[in-house]
Amino acid sequence: MTEPSSYLRATADAYDAVAVLYAEFARDELDGQPLDRAFLAAFAELARTGPVVEVGCGPGRVVAHLHRLGLDISGVDLSPVMIDLARETYPELRFEVGSMDALDLADGSLHGVLSWYSVIHTPPKELPPYFTEFHRVLAPGGHLLLGFFEAEGEQVTDFDHKVVTAYRWPIDDLxxxxxxxxxxxxxxxxxxxxxxxxxxxxxxxxxRRAE
Structure with missing residues (x-):
């Protein structure tokens, strides 16, 4: 395995340091978000024909939510501490340490990829290979769902995420x-x-990955 880029190491280290607090903060975040739950439900309906992976799954709360909706879903995250928390909280589900730019998955093996605020820490110039990797692991017709912070102007904007630097994207650019x-x-x-x-x-x- 190649040595991770400096921003990947920084992201993993930053989330390791706050993992327990983050897990507590984010545990019930979907409860008051009917629009988000609706979009996740639509994704679940489209992707339920095969395996799905959430990249950047953190402590696993969205993986668990989608599992309850009937998906065969697992999670991948850079942060070993986050993965330990996810395994402890949801022992019936699968979680692995890994990077979403180099997934340990066969070509075309997934029916869905969820990136729920996981690309936000990637510097803009580094982001295109992630989409190439998502395309590689998805079967033709498979679905990708992205959650992110939208930039209200015409440029990508960085901001202090409090954990590590993050970026807001114009939706058309993403x-x-x-x-x-x-x-x-x-x-x-x-x-x-x-x-x-x-x-x-x-x-x-x-x-959707083109046929």
Missing amino acids: AALARAAGFVEVGRMTREPHEGERPFRQGRLLM
């Missing part, structure tokens, strides 16, 4: 990166932040 990697758009949604969230519009993109 969709264009996915199209360049061989995806077609199925649907999109933006919503305003709720109380207690960061004061940024939230974006969701549902893409």
